[in-house]
Amino acid sequence: MPDALEPDVHVMGKRLMWSQNAFTDRLNLKWPILQAPMGSLSTPALAAAVSNAGGLGGLGMWGFSAEDAERRIAGFQQLSGGSLNVNYPLWPEPRFTPDVSGPMRARLQAHFDAKGLGAVPEPKGAAGEVSHEHLSMLMRAKPQMVSFHFGLPHQEVINAIKDAGIFIISSATTVAEARMLEQRGVDAIIAQGIEAGGHRGTFTGVDVSMQPGLFALLPQVVDVVRVPVIAAGGVADGRTVAAAFVLGASAVQLGTAFLRCEEANVLDAHRAALREPTDACTVVTDLITGRPARYVKTGLIDDLVASELRPVPFPGQLSLTAPLGGTGDRELTALFAGQSAALASDTTAGALVEQLAEATSECLRVFSRS
Ligand SMILES: Cc1cc2nc3c(=O)[nH]c(=O)nc-3n(C[C@H](O)[C@H](O)[C@H](O)COP(=O)(O)O)c2cc1C
Structure with a gap:
């Protein structure tokens, strides 16, 4: 040294x-x-x-x-x-119950329909x-x-x-x-x-x-x-x-x-979001995977917060939201990022x-x- x-x-x-x-x-x-x-x-x-x-x-x-x-x-x-x-x-091991997964799947169905993804699947995850x-x-x-x-x-x-x-x-x-x-x-x-x-x-x-x-x-x-x-x-x-x-x-x-x-x-939509962050563009939520994580805020997060629903236990919630990220639509993608994202290049x-x-x-x- x-x-x-x-x-x-x-x-x-x-x-x-x-x-x-x-x-x-x-x-x-x-x-x-x-x-x-x-x-x-x-x-x-x-x-x-x-x-x-x-x-x-x-x-x-x-x-x-x-x-x-x-x-x-x-x-x-x-x-x-x-x-x-x-x-x-x-x-x-997550335990999935219809009283939580039913309303969550129903809420996500509108997003699945808009992207032609068919029925929201049953949650899964070990x-x-x-x-x-x-x-x-x-x-x-x-x-x-x-x-x-x-x-x-x-x-x-x-x-x-x-x-x-x-x-x-x-x-x-x-x-x-x-x-x-x-x-x-x-x-x-x-x-x-x-x-x-x-x-x-x-x-x-x-x-x-x-x-x-x-x-x-x-x-x-x-x-x-x-x-x-x-x-x-x-x-x-x-x-x-x-x-x-x-x-x-x-x-x-x-x-x-x-x-x-x-x-x-890193998915293209995620890379694009990481190129234009601000100090105040991220939020911590458990509504994407079932556990709290920090992301660039998206339309999907806004919608699930507004629903006041509880997420399906981790990682079952991710099995429900991940197909939306596969569409390439940034507003539906899990844009993991920290508060200093704007300092990176x-x-x-x-x-x-x-x-x-x-x-x-x-x-x-x-x-x-x-
Ligand atoms: C996309 C992403 C995925 C992560 N996955 C893991 C993981 O699988 N295991 C882990 O220990 N930490 C994981 N972390 C958290 C990091 O270990 C670390 O705490 C965090 O990235 C530090 O903050 P920064 O993002 O502001 O640098 C992840 C972080 C990001 C951004």
Whole structure:
């Protein structure tokens, strides 16, 4: 690590080494910059480009069989010899009841009719878990990191992954959740501020209107846990990365900014929306998938909010709304995005990591001179 890129910054009397710390040492990273695993939107090419640039690439395994997950990891490994984060969102088996799904299906029928999609299907969806097949696959593939969203799996699964020498992380949206994750044995914690795009990682059902922004959450989590903290939510350029490190982060995780990279698997309507966001164009709602997530606001969201209906339990609601996104109509598409979407631009993943690294160092250099 050349000294020129590690500015001599002191925060509260301590030297701030933003680019090299215990977290980067353990995961063999040049830069403490994580590309968020984002289900099928995160491709092996995206993750590999990030890791090749010295960051940590991530692959979301939501909805993939163990065989397909292993193929995705092999795809990454063909393109990169760097570290990899493999991600599992976790949720219980949904129970669908006609009193909830009936009115919701009836409301969506008008949208289906307008697009000639036929009858709204019955909701479907199974539990999100680390199955025996996935666990065996992880033991073979041995990614450097396994991350979770919506909590943690059973302790035996955690122990097996840790015993294999794999680093474990998960998201917290409050200080209480961060404490719970640390008690369960995670190696690092993602502090996910309310600004974040995609699903809220809460696993204690915290009211969305009470979940803190990253500026409030991050230093409070850093104060109470001993493990490294990864800042997520609204981090999108050198200034926001630098701010996260000044607030005590050991790394940052960006999702929305990586959606603008050409290696990401993003629908055309979604890409178009990401090119013209504002600071105030997004909303958190559970009406698209059944769990709260942040999106660019659309006509579909407006209509479902106006209906005052409850969503079908996650991920059943997504099985109802996903066909609408397949029509290419932007107003019917799930336009996942965070509040800093306007800070991002079209680029490649390697260029984004390098630009973030350089801009962060420059920002901290200016800060240290003033
Ligand atoms: C399209 C999209 C999909 C996401 N999917 C996942 C996921 O599958 N697992 C996960 O742990 N986090 C997921 N996230 C959340 C990110 O991990 C992260 O918290 C968030 O992107 C950070 O905020 P930002 O979007 O403002 O950078 C997703 C985010 C986006 C934007």
